[in-house]
Structure formats: structure tokens, C-alpha cells
Amino acid sequence: MSIEKQTIKSKRLGESYYKIKHPSGLNILVWEMPEFSSVYALFGTKYGSINTKFKTKNDKDFIEVPEGIAHFLEHKLFENEDCDVFELYAKTGASGNAYTSFDQTAYLFSCTENYQESLKILLDFVQAPYFTKETVDKEQGIIGQEIRMCEDTPYRQVFFNLLRCLYVNHPVKIEIAGTVESIAKIDADLLYSCYNTFYNLNNMALAIAGNVKLDEVLAICDEHLKVKENPELETAFPNEPEEVNKEIFVQKMPVGTPLFAIGYKSVPFDGKERVKKELEASVLLNLICGSTSTLYKELYDEGLINSNFYTEVDSGDGFFACVFSGESKSPKEVFKRIKEEIERIKSEGIDSDLFEIIKKAEYGKMISGLNSAEKCATIMFESDLLVGVDAFENIEALASITEKDILDCIDILFDNKKTAISIVESNT
Amino acid sequence: MANSKKREQISDGVYVTTIHDKKFNVNTIGIRFISMVDEKKASAYSLVTRVLQMSNSKYTSRTKLTKELARLYGAGISQGVFRLGDCQAFYLGANCVCDRYALENEEITNSVTEILLDCIFSPSLENGIFNKSNFEIIKRELIENINNKINDKRGYAIDKALETVFKNEPAGIPLDGTVEVLEKLTCEEAYEEYKEMLKTSRIEITVSGGGEFEKTVELIKSRFIDLERDFTSIGFISSSPVKEKPAEVNERFDVLQCKMVLAFKTEIKDHEQLKLFSLMFGGLPSSKLFMNVREKLSLCYYCSANNISEKGVMLIDSGVESSNLNKAKDEILIQLDEMANGSFSDEELENAKTAVCSSLRSYNDTASGLATWWLTQLCVLNRDFSPEDAIKKFKSITREDIIEAAKSYKLDTIYIMSGNDKGGAE
Numbered sequence: 001m002s003i004e005k006q007t008i009k010s011k012r013l014g015e016s017y018y019k020i021k022h023p024s025g026l027n028i029l030v031w032e033m034p035e036f037s038s039v040y041a042l043f044g045t046k047y048g049s050i051n052t053k054f055k056t057k058n059d060k061d062f063i064e065v066p067e068g069i070a071h072f073l074e075h076k077l078f079e080n081e082d083c084d085v086f087e088l089y090a091k092t093g094a095s096g097n098a099y100t101s102f103d104q105t106a107y108l109f110s111c112t113e114n115y116q117e118s119l120k121i122l123l124d125f126v127q128a129p130y131f132t133k134e135t136v137d138k139e140q141g142i143i144g145q146e147i148r149m150c151e152d153t154p155y156r157q158v159f160f161n162l163l164r165c166l167y168v169n170h171p172v173k174i175e176i177a178g179t180v181e182s183i184a185k186i187d188a189d190l191l192y193s194c195y196n197t198f199y200n201l202n203n204m205a206l207a208i209a210g211n212v213k214l215d216e217v218l219a220i221c222d223e224h225l226k227v228k229e230n231p232e233l234e235t236a237f238p239n240e241p242e243e244v245n246k247e248i249f250v251q252k253m254p255v256g257t258p259l260f261a262i263g264y265k266s267v268p269f270d271g272k273e274r275v276k277k278e279l280e281a282s283v284l285l286n287l288i289c290g291s292t293s294t295l296y297k298e299l300y301d302e303g304l305i306n307s308n309f310y311t312e313v314d315s316g317d318g319f320f321a322c323v324f325s326g327e328s329k330s331p332k333e334v335f336k337r338i339k340e341e342i343e344r345i346k347s348e349g350i351d352s353d354l355f356e357i358i359k360k361a362e363y364g365k366m367i368s369g370l371n372s373a374e375k376c377a378t379i380m381f382e383s384d385l386l387v388g389v390d391a392f393e394n395i396e397a398l399a400s401i402t403e404k405d406i407l408d409c410i411d412i413l414f415d416n417k418k419t420a421i422s423i424v425e426s427n428t
Numbered sequence: 429m430a431n432s433k434k435r436e437q438i439s440d441g442v443y444v445t446t447i448h449d450k451k452f453n454v455n456t457i458g459i460r461f462i463s464m465v466d467e468k469k470a471s472a473y474s475l476v477t478r479v480l481q482m483s484n485s486k487y488t489s490r491t492k493l494t495k496e497l498a499r500l501y502g503a504g505i506s507q508g509v510f511r512l513g514d515c516q517a518f519y520l521g522a523n524c525v526c527d528r529y530a531l532e533n534e535e536i537t538n539s540v541t542e543i544l545l546d547c548i549f550s551p552s553l554e555n556g557i558f559n560k561s562n563f564e565i566i567k568r569e570l571i572e573n574i575n576n577k578i579n580d581k582r583g584y585a586i587d588k589a590l591e592t593v594f595k596n597e598p599a600g601i602p603l604d605g606t607v608e609v610l611e612k613l614t615c616e617e618a619y620e621e622y623k624e625m626l627k628t629s630r631i632e633i634t635v636s637g638g639g640e641f642e643k644t645v646e647l648i649k650s651r652f653i654d655l656e657r658d659f660t661s662i663g664f665i666s667s668s669p670v671k672e673k674p675a676e677v678n679e680r681f682d683v684l685q686c687k688m689v690l691a692f693k694t695e696i697k698d699h700e701q702l703k704l705f706s707l708m709f710g711g712l713p714s715s716k717l718f719m720n721v722r723e724k725l726s727l728c729y730y731c732s733a734n735n736i737s738e739k740g741v742m743l744i745d746s747g748v749e750s751s752n753l754n755k756a757k758d759e760i761l762i763q764l765d766e767m768a769n770g771s772f773s774d775e776e777l778e779n780a781k782t783a784v785c786s787s788l789r790s791y792n793d794t795a796s797g798l799a800t801w802w803l804t805q806l807c808v809l810n811r812d813f814s815p816e817d818a819i820k821k822f823k824s825i826t827r828e829d830i831i832e833a834a835k836s837y838k839l840d841t842i843y844i845m846s847g848n849d850k851g852g853a854e
Contacts (some may be wrong), residue, residue: 013529035451038790084723086713091775093782096713112789113782141726148685149729149747154579254681256576292498297491301561306569327576357498360531364501367525368454372793427682 003218010392012399015370017380017391018214024225025202029380029391030217031209033373039115039210040373042381043122044106047198049176050317051103053238056197056231065194066185067171068143068178071100073191075139077107081130085121094118102172103316103386105198110374116216119208123224129195131188140183147177154255158424161249162261162323163314165420168245169238172319202230207381210373237318242267244420252427257306259424260331262324262338266413269320271388276397278313279362280409281322283401285311286358287350288341288414289324295341304328304337316386322413335421342414355403366395431792433802438649441629441659445802446645447636452795453529455537455637457544457644458521461629462807464598464662465516471605472613472621474509477518478566479558479618481507484546488559496543501525503540505547512808513664513738514598517632518625520548526638537639538647545651548626557619564615571607578681581845585687586745589843592675593691597668599739627658632807636795664808668693668739674839680846686753687845690744690760692837698829699737699809700821705833706733706742708780709767715780716763716772717744727756738808742837750846757842767834770827777827784822788815 004021017031048070055062078085078098089096094111096118107126109118150156160175167173177183208217244265269277289295290311299305309326328334369375379391387393431449438444465473487493497503503524510517522544527536552559577584587602594600633648635641670693696702710717710733721731731746748756766772791797792815805813 033451035449036793038793084714084719086718090712090714090779090783093779093786095783095787110790112786138726142722142729145685145726145729145747145749148749152581152683152685254683255579257572259579292491292495294491297489300490301565303565303568306572308573327572354495357495360500361498361502363531364503364525364529367501367529368523371453 008390008392010395012395013367013370013392015392017209017376019384019390020218022201022221022225024227025200025230026221026225027205027384028217028221029205029207029384030212030214031376031380032212032214033210033376036210036373037112038110038373039112039208039212040108040110040377041115041119041122041206041208042106042108042377043126043204043206044104044381044385045198045204046103046385047105047194047203048101048103049174050171050237051198051235052171054197054233054235056233058231062236063193065190066178067174067182068176069186069190069194070105071177072139072143072183072186073194074098074100074105075143076131076135076191077126077129079130079135080125080128085125088121088125089118092117092121094121100176102176104382106381115210115212116220119217119220120224123206123220126199127226129192129199131191133188136186136188136191143177143183144180147175147180147183150175150177154253154259154424157251157253158259158261158325158422161251161424162263162420162422163321165246165249165422166244166263166265166321167319168241170240170318171237172316197231197233200228200231200233201225203233205381205385207377207384209377209380235317240318242418244418247420248423249420250423250425252425254428255424255426257327257329258331258426259327260325260334261422262335263420264322264414265418266320266322266415268315268318272393272397274315274387275389275393276401277320277409277413278315279394279397279401280405281313281413282362283355283358283406284410284413285313285322285324287354287406288345289338290358292354292357295337299334299337304330304334331421331423339416339419342410342416346410350403350406352403355406359398359401362398363395366398431798435806438652439655440657441661442631442633442652442655442657443807444633444635444645444648445799445806446641447634447795447798447802448638448641449795450638452638453526454523454795455526455639456521456523456634456796456799457541457648458519458634458799459544459548460517460519460632460803461625462512462515462517462632462662463625463629464514465601467601467606468609469621470516470601470603471609472618473516473518473625474604475567475570475610475613476618476622476625477507477509477520478570479563480520480547480551480622481505482562482566483552484543485550485552486546487543488552493543497540500534500536500540501529503536505544509603511599511603512804514666515662515664516601516603518629520544538643541644541647545647549651551622558615560615563618567610567613570604571610574604574607581683581687582745582747585689585843585845586743588677588679589689589691589743589841592677592841592843593741594668594739597666599668627656630659630662630807632803634799634803636799638795665738667695668741670838670840675841677841677843678846679844683845683847685747686750686847688746688748688753688756689841689843690757690839691841692742692744693840694740694742694833694836694838696740696833696836700818701825701829701833702735702737702740702742704780704784704822704825705767705830706735707784708772708776708830709733709764709834710744712780712783714776716767717760720763721746721756721759725755725759727752727759731756731760753844753846764834764837768831770831772830774827777830781822781825785819788819788822791815
């Protein structure tokens with residue numbers, strides 16, 4: 001088979017990896033790290049909890065499926081017709097796992113020996129679904145327990161409650177595992193339908209990093225990838241207004257100090273623009289209330305936040321939010337002060353010295369983000385599958401960000417009319 | 429093996445271990461003050477390391493310090509408390525990217541090391557003791573953190589189980605101490621404890637990563653060499669007596685899923701034998717507990733075995749629906765019996781060996797992983813035992829060794845966190 005091979009390089013870091021467009025439609029990403037012992041591989045699809053509405057070229061109308069089905073499918077794929085996948089990995093010594101997030105499902109293994117055998121297992125089982133009524137019923141018990149565990153986890157509740165405040169219709173507001181009620185509607189036929197739609201090599205990627213050789217990986221891919229017709233998948237999302245759903249939500253459950261999550265909703269971005277906006281948002285979060293900022297010091301000294309305070313950017317197909325999270329005896333006061341600080345920065349501008357420092361810190365974070373086979377494989381995989389860019393795109397984008405870029409986007413990313421707070425406080 | 433390891437004693441009870449491999453792109457300097465503590469000392473030392481982490485005489489506030497670290501390419505100074513057998517290790521460490529990534533040829537690693545050493549030897553003082561307002565803020569935060577442990581139900585359940593497992597033993601002293609002691613602790617007392625910690629602890633320093641460390645080690649030596657010491661050597665391990673009748677602890681919270689922790693004790697001291705057994709029993713996705721309690725009977729989302737092998741303790745922790753608590757407990761005990769009766773295949777034994785050897789080989793791929801490995805071996809277990817030595821040892825373990833381990837475990841403690849009455853009847 002003829003292949004299209006590209007070397008992706010970062011001059012800045014002196015690092016490189018290979019990107020191969022396989023004739024089967026799959027993008028294969030290989031990072032050779034001969035001085036390491038470990039190997040880490042990810043094989044997955046651009047299909048997560050938010051993809052509840054879709055059609056293929058064979059469907060007339062869009063199909064809607066129960067919440068939590070992508071995650072349910074992930075669990076079920078580990079069962080082959082004749083054995084459990086973990087039994088196969090047990091023979092090679094690899095440690096296998098999988099995860100489902102908003103916009104992806106990934107199957108992975110790590111190992112230090114026999115990576116070729118483990119790679120064959122990975123490629124084979126992800127391409128061989130086997131669902132029956134019995135196995136689906138059994139899984140409902142296990143996932144039901146997983147859902148319960150999430151419902152008892154205040155950190156998770158405070159975050160998903162925030163998403164439900166920010167989003168009116170977009171499915172990012174639903175729990176990744178669904179609910180006990182929604183997963184009860186899942187059956188083998190629905191699983192096959194989702195599988196056949198999303199688990200198409202044109203909608204997937206394979207990333208492998210560590211002590212591997214490109215030629216060995218490609219030879220296994222040639223042999224084990226099953227070429228199927230491209231179903232020409234289309235996904236659809238409900239219309240999402242720019243405004244938030246509600247400004248505040250408070251949940252009561254057993255916790256110590258109340259937890260909070262404050263979010264700012266903005267319009268979503270795609271491709272390179274998404275990478276750039278994520279970085280700008282991250283720099284802004286640091287300027288507003290990162291650990292080097294004046295506001296952070298004030299809130300900390302006044303006992304309004306503690307060291308568990310952190311910021312993050314959550315973005316994907318159709319959503320983009322900047323989030324401040326932490327623990328506080330007075331979350332509403334923290335919210336008020338953050339709003340005031342945003343207005344202050346909008347009128348007074350940003351601290352140039354701090355801007356340069358934050359850029360340096362982000363650069364350092366990106367370098368230490370490439371210090372293992374796992375991290376290298378993950379960044380190749382997610383950049384390609386989810387955003388359609390190269391793994392070094394963020395380093396390049398960071399180098400080019402200016403103060404003006406930051407000032408230009410603060411109104412879009414931090415609009416005090418498009419913000420909400422979620423609080424979890426003690427019920428006693 | 430591309431990495432190199434060097435260890436030297438630089439003062440009474442003070443050791444530096446250097447691990448270098450140029451493939452790493454970050455460096456970590458870890459300094460551990462190790463001591464056998466009671467509740468008072470556990471509280472005081474934990475608070476002291478938090479105070480030291482936040483500032484020093486040059487960067488007198490947390491913001492000034494973090495800003496300087498951010499300028500050094502997002503370096504960090506971190507703090508933590510860990511158990512090492514009967515002792516606790518109070519950790520202060522620094523991490524940074526290797527100097528080769530500096531955009532303006534700055535010296536990153538040595539600058540970060542100096543900041544860390546200043547935090548330890550030259551803290552920000554006021555009237556000869558810690559700055560009182562800083563002290564109060566950090567004390568309040570530590571108290572909050574202790575009160576917030578309930579937010580992580582799984583971790584909380586394990587902590588509570590361990591308090592009972594190691595009742596009246598040094599290993600049962602809670603990490604970070606207690607709210608009661610902290611509330612009473614004054615800034616003056618904490619400053620005295622700080623001097624005591626530097627003087628009497630065993631001090632284990634690790635320098636690991638991809639940098640060139642000669643100068644870094646010299647910097648460290650130059651500060652520790654003058655430190656006044658009054659050190660008596662400490663024992664890390666004592667065996668933990670098994671209770672005549674298993675202790676049962678029940679706590680009720682408004683939760684949907686119950687947490688159950690079963691603790692077993694053994695008198696066997698062979699770490700590799702115990703580790704391999706716990707992997708086969710409940711440490712792998714192919715283990716007895718995962719395959720039966722989770723996959724076959726769907727009783728739990730998680731049900732796994734963990735070892736505190738220095739103390740001969742194995743913990744089985746699980747998340748279970750309340751109506752299934754007894755079923756899950758019975759099944760765990762049945763599976764342990766099955767292991768003791770030899771109901772496992774040679775293949776299962778070989779698979780567990782393959783898995784553990786694979787993870788041992790990966791130690792060489794993280795600088796901090798290697799640092800932790802050598803700390804446990806050289807300091808706690810007092811043996812010069814590399815991951816490669818461990819691989820050889822694991823490979824020699826027999827079927828009979830596994831049966832012997834399974835037979836030796838006695839149930840010591842059952843901890844259950846259950847829902848309130850309305851949830852409990854489901």
C-alpha cells in the first residue's frame with residue numbers, strides 16, 4: 001500500500017515525529033524515543049458524550065441516541081466474542097485502559113516489552129465489536145455504580161453544574177456517563193449503530209510514542225487495519241444562544257469548605273484559531289487571577305481562596321469556557337472580585353512585565369508536557385484528532401502572542417454578562 | 429542503562445542521591461525531613477513545611493516567590509507529607525525545565541535550587557520568628573484542608589480505615605496532624621519545631637533529571653554542611669499486630685454509593701512476594717477481584733488491592749451499592765480462600781510477573797520515579813536494590829510463595845461509609 005509520510009518538526013525544541021496518512025483513512029502518528037524503555041499507544045475516535053445527534057450518507061434524518069452511550073460503548077468494546085481484552089494484554093504485560101471525554105473515546109496501552117503484540121491486540125479489539133443483550137445488561141450495573149460514584153464526588157458535581165448554568169442546549173452539559181435512566185435505554189442495536197457510524201478509520205487516529213520503530217508500526221497497521229467504506233458522518237448540535245442558562249446554582253452535599261466554579265462562556269473556535277484562543281484564554285486567566293496576580297494575593301491573604309484555587313480552559317466542538325475553581329467560605333465574594341478585576345483590566349490594560357513572565361511559564365509548562373511517552377502520544381493524538389493541527393502548534397502560537405492579541409480578545413472571552421457560578425456547600 | 433546514580437553522605441544523617449540521564453527534559457530537587465512523629469510533631473512539621481514553601485528572606489511574599497519561579501520558565505516549589513513505614517517524610521522540592529531550553533541562556537536549575545535552599549535556611553522572618561500574619565493564613569489553610577478531606581470519599585475512607593488498622597502505632601498518626609493540635613499551635617512554637625526539624629530529622633535529598641548537577645550538588649552541600657545536627661538514627665519498620673477480632677467501623681454520610689475498606693495483615697516480610705500476591709488478587713484488570721467482584725457479579729465499579737508491604741498490610745477498597753455490601757465482602761473473602769487453595773493458573777502467575785516487570789522497567793523513564801524508588805530502597809528498606817534486581821527477584825517467586833502469602837493474611841479491620849437511612853434501604 002502506498003503511504004503519505006510527513007515529518008513534523010519543532011526547531012525550537014529539537015523534537016520531531018512522523019505523521020502518516022494511511023490508505024485506510026487513518027492518521028497514524030509515531031514519535032520514536034529510542035532512549036526510553038516505555039511505549040504508550042492511543043487508538044481512538046472523535047466521538048464523545050456530546051455527539052448524541054448524527055447522520056451518515058445512508059440516513060435520511062438525524063438520529064438521536066441516549067446520553068452516555070459513547071462511554072457505554074467504550075466499556076463494552078473491551079469484551080470480545082471469545083475473551084476479555086484484559087486477558088490478552090495480561091499475556092503481553094501491557095497495561096490497558098480507555099477513557100471517554102466530551103469529544104473523544106480513546107483506547108490505550110503502556111508497556112516496556114512486546115509492544116508489537118500489544119499494538120495488534122489494540123487494533124484488533126477496537127475494530128471487532130461484540131454486543132449482546134446479556135453483556136449490555138451486565139454493564140448497566142457496573143456503569144450505574146460509576147455514575148453513583150460521580151454523583152458523590154463534589155469536585156465533579158460543581159463542574160457539571162457550572163456547565164449546566166452556562167449551556168442551555170449544548171450536550172456538553174450532560175454527564176459523560178449519562179444517567180442511570182438514560183443508560184437503561186441503551187441496547188445492543190443502538191451500540192452497533194453508534195459503533196458503525198463513529199468507529200470508522202476516517203474519523204479516528206492512532207498515536208504511538210516511545211521505544212518504537214516507524215517501520216514496525218506501519219507493517220502492523222497494514223496488516224491489521226480493516227478498510228471500510230467512509231460513511232460520511234455528519235454530527236449536529238442544537239442551537240446554542242450566546243447567553244448563559246442561569247447565573248447561579250447551589251447544590252448541598254457533604255463537603256468541608258464550600259466548592260465553587262466560575263465560568264465565562266464565549267463563542268467556540270476551530271482549528272489553529274482554537275489553539276490560539278485557548279492560549280490567550282490561559283494567559284488571561286493567569287493575568288486576572290493566576291498565582292502571580294495581585295487579585296490572587298488579595299483573595300488568598302483575606303482567606304477567600306486557598307492553594308486549591310486553579311484555572312482552566314474547556315473547549316471543543318461548539319463550546320468554549322474559561323473557568324476559575326476552588327474552595328471558599330464566600331464564593332459569591334470571589335465571583336464579585338473576579339468580575340471587578342476583569343473590568344479593571346479592560347479599562348487599565350495589562351501589566352506588561354507580568355504578561356512576559358506568564359508567557360515564559362506557559363513555555364516551560366509545554367516543555368515539561370513532553371517529558372514522557374505518555375504525554376508525547378497524548379498531545380499528538382488530541383492535536384490531530386480533535387483540533388486537526390500538529391502537536392507543536394501551541395508552542396508556535398505561544399511565541400507569536402502579543403499584548404495586543406490579549407487586549408483584543410478579553411471582551412469576547414470574559415464578558416461579565418455571560419458568566420455563571422456553581423457552588424457546592426455542606427448540607428449540615 | 430543510560431542513567432547514572434550517585435549517593436553520598438554529606439553530614440550526620442544527611443544524604444544526597446543524584447540521578448542523571450540526559451534524556452529527561454526536567455530536573456527535580458527533593459528534600460525530605462524524615463522523622464518518627466506524634467500528633468503534635470506531625471501537625472507542626474506539616475505546617476512548617478507549608479510556611480517554608482511560601483516565601484523566603486529574598487522573596488518575602490508568596491506572590492513575589494511565584495513570580496520569580498514563573499520567570500524561571502514556570503518552575504515550582506512544592507510541599508508534601510508522605511509515610512515511610514512508621515515515619516513521616518516532610519517534603520520540600522523544586523522542579524524546573526533543563527537549562528538547555530532557556531531562551532536567553534539563563535541558569536535555571538541552580539537559580540531554582542538557591543530559591544529552594546533559601547526557603548529552608550533563610551525563611552522570611554519578623555522579630556526572629558516566622559511572619560505572624562503569613563503563619564496564621566497558612567495555618568487556617570491547613571486546617572481547612574484537613575476538614576476538606578471528606579470531599580474525596582475514597583481517600584477519606586482509606587484514611588479512616590488506616591487510623592483503625594494502625595491504632596496506637598506511629599503509622600496511625602494522621603498525615604498533616606490534627607485540627608485540635610493545629611488550633612493551639614503558636615507561631616513561636618512552630619519556629620522552635622522548625623529548628624528541631626532541621627536539627628534532628630534524617631534528611632534525604634534527591635537531585636534528578638536531565639541536567640548537569642555538579643554545581644547544584646555543591647550548592648546543596650555548602651548549605652547543609654554548616655547545619656547544626658543532633659541526629660539519632662531511626663527505625664523505619666515495626667510489625668503491626670493483627671487484632672484478635674476484626675475491628676468494625678461504620679460511618680454514615682449523605683452518599684449514594686457506599687465505600688468499603690477491608691484491611692488484612694500478614695507476618696510475612698518479603699516485599700516482592702506480598703506485592704505479587706496483591707497484584708494477582710486485586711491489583712490488575714486480570715486479577716481475581718476485578719474479574720469476579722466487578723466483571724462477573726457487577727457488584728462494584730472499583731474493587732482493588734493495595735499493599736503497605738513494610739507494615740505487612742493489604743487494603744481492599746471498593747465502591748458498592750449498600751444492598752450489595754455483604755455480597756461484596758463475602759465474595760472478596762471467597763476469592764482470598766480460592767487463592768489460598770491454589771485456585772489460580774500458572775498463567776495467571778506468569779501474567780502478574782510480566783506486568784510487574786514491565787512497570788519496573790518503566791521506572792527508568794521518569795526521573796522522579798527513580799528518585800522515589802531509590803529513596804524507598806536505600807532509606808526505608810536499607811538495601812541497594814535496583815529495579816533490575818527487583819525484576820530478578822519477582823521472576824523467582826513460585827506458586828507456593830503465592831499460596832503461602834494468601835494463607836497468611838488475617839482480616840484486621842472493616843471500614844464502611846454508608847448512606848443515610850433513606851439511602852441505606854435501597
